[in-house]
Amino acid sequence: MSDLLLTIFLPISSLLISTYALLLWIIRIFGFVRRLPNSAIILPPAAPGSLGDEAMVCASIDYLRKQGIENISLIEHTNKETYPVDVIENIRLRNFFIYQTWYKFITSFLYAGWKVNQYERFYALGADVMDGYYSNYYTFKTVKIAEIASFMGCSTGILGFSCNRQPTNISKQLLSALPSSVGLNARDKISYQRLIDSIYHPVNLVADLGFLLKPAEQSDKLAKVLEWVNTQKSQNKIILGINIHILLLKNLEGITADDLVQVLAETITKLHQDNQQLSFIFLPHDRRKINEFNDDILSKKVIENLPPEVASSCFKIPFPCLTREIKGIVKHIDCVLTGRMHLGIACLGQGTPIACITYQGKFEGLYQHFNLEPLFIEPKKLFVPNQNDLVELVHKLIAQRQSLHEQVISKLDEVKELSQANFTSII
Structure with missing residues (x-):
């Protein structure tokens, strides 16, 4: 119509x-x-x-x-x-x-x-x-x-x-x-x-209903991921979650999925060069395909485009999986770079700090719930030649991860009450 x-x-x-x-x-x-x-x-x-x-x-x-x-x-x-x-x-x-x-x-x-x-x-x-x-x-x-x-x-x-x-x-x-x-x-x-x-x-x-979600406590997929996470932690690694998706390219004329993959691969390589204590876990969050791509396919392509010494520090979660399993996983990650708002909500709901590749003006209000300084970048800035804005954003996230975690935890009960308010006036 x-x-x-x-x-x-x-x-x-x-x-x-x-x-x-x-x-x-x-x-x-x-x-x-x-x-x-x-x-x-x-x-x-x-x-x-x-x-x-x-x-x-x-x-x-x-x-x-x-x-x-x-x-x-x-x-x-x-x-x-x-x-x-x-x-x-x-x-x-x-x-x-x-x-x-x-x-x-x-x-x-x-x-x-x-x-x-x-x-x-x-x-x-x-x-x-x-x-x-x-x-x-x-x-x-x-x-x-x-x-x-x-x-x-x-x-x-x-x-x-x-x-x-x-x-x-x-x-x-x-x-x-x-x-x-x-x-x-x-x-x-x-x-x-x-x-x-x-x-x-x-x-x-x-607040978003996702803050009320109960995380999975055990499953085969969760156990497989936590085995890798615990190995990294035993080596004193800092674990950074990564999520990208194809909608980040909407309204960006002339930019392709291959361009997005290349930017992320270059960013991760630079981050690894700057700090070899970093490990990377890829967190697909949507299995629907747009133009033959979904989060999982893009994650695989990024890993394939990394140098071997960087790819060896990467892990992609088994996918598809349940949303409860994702929330169970992110509790054990130090911080996450995400293009998906609900992955960010799962992280914040577990006290895990986030930086965001934002689109449609989605993330600013989410940060306000926690009185946080917004840590985000617009997709178009990823493709500016000779700029390292995304690398600098992630460095800032990693450097502030403990103070951000403490701030999120201090506001979490209040945010969950706001989430319950979806129902309290109309049940």
Whole structure:
């Protein structure tokens, strides 16, 4: 559906949804549908593949079950994969999320409303999909499911989402038009202020749901990684985590994946020359491929482009793995350079300091939660000739790692309370 059609459809969509919600309410009142007690339905931000999305899903279910909400279902974006969680139902809504003819969209939306009517609570995990950056169409669909859930009397919230510098006009209209009973939860202070300035709806300041994730304590993959980590520590090595991904190249004209691999290989080589006590562990965090590349493939290519004496100081974690395993791993690493925000959240949640290759203005608000000086670099600066900005950033991270660790630990309980605030006002 084009942005023009969305703009035309917006004024009448709420009327149609409220009418359908009234019909569903009548059906429930007359006993044709019964709501599951202690129940919630969760809409993830995307199909499985990102360990960041997986962290939000797993953390949400952990927290809700701790509150006695046992009957939980997930809305699935695809018929092929499910998240690694135990739920009573995976509700298949592939036809709702793909681009399609209008009548298939209407049919799948009616089905979505019918299913939501069977639960007491509805939570959309907003992440980075609510400002229209990726798709106004997806933002529209998420908001409209939340709207019908609210009209039917469900406790409803859009949890832990960010807002970039320029949210689309359609996304602002959609969020502003939501009933006031729908909780809108911004996951950092910068996003909170951007939303306050651009929409007409109450907004709550929270922290990302990933801070509530429980790490894995044991698994075969975790044991394999910790064996390498412990060997490095026995040699008094400083262990630096590395994550890169292909989205860092978005909007960088003429820059290829090979260019990114070369820059990272040169950076790691220079870091090793400067300090041979460094060891490097590569931490892929998303298995989805874009232009034939994902985090794991890029990590392998970087290692292949290193001199043998540097490559011998490197280790790539077994992948794919679970998001809980990643969080269990990063506890034992000295510091991490990451391009993925949710890997950064896993690190900070374990007290491990981070530096970031930032994109879409994502990381600044995360640092503010911990009162930290931002340690980040924009992707375009990686490719400036004869500059060592990334090397200098990592040197700064390594030099300050102990004081950064102490600062993170001092603020962590407060940040976890903010993460719980995603639910406390709307459970």
